[in-house]
Amino acid sequence: MLNIIKSLFAPSATKVTAGELAEKFGLELRGDANTVVRGVAPIADARPGQLAFYSTEQNSAAFKILPISVLENTRASVILVQPEMAEHAPNGATLLITETPRGNIVKILGEIYREKPRFGISHDAYIETGVFFRKKNTVYVGQFATIERGAVIEPDVKIYPNAFIGRNVTIGRGTVVQSGAHIENATIGADCVINAGAVIGKDGFGYTRQDGHNVFIPHVGRVVLGNRVSVGANTCIDRGVMTDTVIGDGTKIDNLCQIAHGVVVGAECFLAAGVGLAGGTVIGDRTLLGGHVGVANGIHIGNDVEVGAQSGVLRNIPDGDRQLGYPASSGTEFLRLYAWVKNNCKKPTDKK
Numbered sequence: 001m002l003n004i005i006k007s008l009f010a011p012s013a014t015k016v017t018a019g020e021l022a023e024k025f026g027l028e029l030r031g032d033a034n035t036v037v038r039g040v041a042p043i044a045d046a047r048p049g050q051l052a053f054y055s056t057e058q059n060s061a062a063f064k065i066l067p068i069s070v071l072e073n074t075r076a077s078v079i080l081v082q083p084e085m086a087e088h089a090p091n092g093a094t095l096l097i098t099e100t101p102r103g104n105i106v107k108i109l110g111e112i113y114r115e116k117p118r119f120g121i122s123h124d125a126y127i128e129t130g131v132f133f134r135k136k137n138t139v140y141v142g143q144f145a146t147i148e149r150g151a152v153i154e155p156d157v158k159i160y161p162n163a164f165i166g167r168n169v170t171i172g173r174g175t176v177v178q179s180g181a182h183i184e185n186a187t188i189g190a191d192c193v194i195n196a197g198a199v200i201g202k203d204g205f206g207y208t209r210q211d212g213h214n215v216f217i218p219h220v221g222r223v224v225l226g227n228r229v230s231v232g233a234n235t236c237i238d239r240g241v242m243t244d245t246v247i248g249d250g251t252k253i254d255n256l257c258q259i260a261h262g263v264v265v266g267a268e269c270f271l272a273a274g275v276g277l278a279g280g281t282v283i284g285d286r287t288l289l290g291g292h293v294g295v296a297n298g299i300h301i302g303n304d305v306e307v308g309a310q311s312g313v314l315r316n317i318p319d320g321d322r323q324l325g326y327p328a329s330s331g332t333e334f335l336r337l338y339a340w341v342k343n344n345c346k347k348p349t350d351k352k
Contacts, residue, residue: 031094046076204238204261
C-alpha cells in the first residue's frame with residue numbers, strides 16, 4: 001500500500017524508447033533501439049526499465065567520479081556513457097554513447113519529466129483592466145494570482161496560484177512565476193524561473209542621515225532580469241534608487257539571497273544560497289559566489305571569479321581570481337595565514 005501511495009505523488013515520467021532519445025539528442029546507439037525508458041535514476045540505484053549515466057568528466061571539484069564497479073554492476077536498462085567506458089557496461093544493457101554524459105542527462109531529464117502543458121486563466125485570478133496579453137491562449141494564470149494594470153505578459157508564460165504581478169511589469173516569453181512570488185517595478189526576460197516566495201522590485205535598504213534621524217530615500221529605479229535567469233525561493237532583489245538593478249542572461253541565484261539596490265550582476269553567474277550583495281555592487285560574467293558570501297557596498301568583482309563559502313568581500317577582486325576567508329583574500333594567502341595561526345597560537349589548555 002505504501003508503494004502505491006508513493007507512486008501517486010512521485011514525478012511521472014513520459015515513456016520513451018532508447019532509439020527515440022538517440023535520434024532526438026544525436027547520440028550513438030548500441031543495443032536495442034526499442035528498449036523502453038520509464039524513468040531516470042542514479043546508476044547505483046537504477047532498476048530495469050530506468051536510464052542512468054556514468055561519467056569521468058571533471059567539470060569542477062564538486063563532481064565526484066564513481067568507482068568503475070558501479071557501472072559494471074548497474075541494473076539500468078539504458079546507460080548514457082562515454083565511448084571509452086562502454087566496455088565496462090553490463091551485457092545486455094542498451095548504451096547511448098556521448099563524450100558529455102553530464103550535459104546530455106540534463107536534456108534527457110527535461111524530456112522524460114517535462115511538465116504537462118498548462119493553459120488557461122483561472123476564474124479565481126484577479127486581473128485588472130489594462131493588462132496586455134501578447135497571446136492569451138498560450139498563458140496560464142492560477143487561482144488567486146493577481147496581475148495589475150499595465151502589465152505585459154508575453155506568450156507561454158505560466159503564473160502559478162497566489163503570485164503577484166504589479167503595475168507595468170513585463171514578463172518575457174516562456175517565463176515561469178511560481179506560487180507566492182511578488183514582482184513589481186521590473187522587466188523579466190524570456191525563459192526565466194521565479195521560484196516560490198521570491199520578491200523582486202521592492203524598495204531597497206536606502207536611508208540617509210538627516211538631523212539625527214534615518215530618512216528613507218525614495219526609489220525610482222527598476223529590476224531588469226535578462227533571459228534564462230533563475231531566482232531562488234525567498235530571494236529578494238531590490239529595485240534601484242535612481243539606476244536599475246540588473247541581472248545578466250543565464251545567471252542562477254539560489255534560495256534566500258539578498259540583492260540590494262543598484263547591483264549589477266553579469267551573465268552566467270552562480271550565486272549560492274544566502275549570498276548578500278550590498279548596494280552598488282558590480283559583478284562580472286561567469287562569477288561563482290559560494291554560500292553565505294557577503295559583499296560590501298560598491299565593491300567591483302571581475303569576470304570568472306570564484307569566492308569560497310562564508311567569505312566577506314571588502315575590496316575589489318580582479319578577473320579570474322579565487323578568494324576565500326574574512327576578509328576575503330587569495331586562496332593561497334588565506335591558507336598560509338590559517339596554517340601560521342594554527343601552528344603558532346596555543347590553545348588555552350596548552351602548557352607553557
